[in-house]
Amino acid sequence: MARYGLLIDYEYCTGCHTCEVACQFEHNLPVGQWGIKISKVGPWKFDNKWQYAHVPIPTEQCNLCGERVAAGKQPTCVQHCQAKVMKFGLVEELVKEMEGKSHMVLFAPK
Ligand code: SF4
Numbered sequence: 001m002a003r004y005g006l007l008i009d010y011e012y013c014t015g016c017h018t019c020e021v022a023c024q025f026e027h028n029l030p031v032g033q034w035g036i037k038i039s040k041v042g043p044w045k046f047d048n049k050w051q052y053a054h055v056p057i058p059t060e061q062c063n064l065c066g067e068r069v070a071a072g073k074q075p076t077c078v079q080h081c082q083a084k085v086m087k088f089g090l091v092e093e094l095v096k097e098m099e100g101k102s103h104m105v106l107f108a109p110k
């Protein structure tokens with residue numbers, strides 16, 4: 001069976017939180033609950049490099065925007081991300097895009 005997921009290139013995530021809010025609004029989630037949540041890493045110095053990143057993490061409440069996708073639309077987080085760091089697609093295709101990249105999250109619910 002085809003398996004779909006979200007690939008997030010968080011190297012370019014600005015931490016703007018738009019995906020969080022778009023998802024919460026789309027799915028009418030209660031205050032304090034999220035379908036995707038930004039985790040802030042750093043800043044601290046390690047190995048002469050600064051560790052500083054925003055990492056979007058989908059939660060168990062992410063259903064990959066099934067209704068939108070069935071209607072031919074993109075998931076709302078993907079559509080609203082101005083930095084275009086998120087991609088929805090077949091897991092096998094998304095995995096190929098990870099080649100040579102180091103700062104990515106692949107969310108692939110069963
Ligand atoms: S795919 Fe849909 S449900 Fe999942 S995090 Fe994005 S907006 Fe939320």
Ligand code: SF4
Nearest residue numbers: 013014016017019081
């Ligand atoms: S909308 Fe895009 S840039 Fe903004 S926090 Fe979400 S993933 Fe990062």
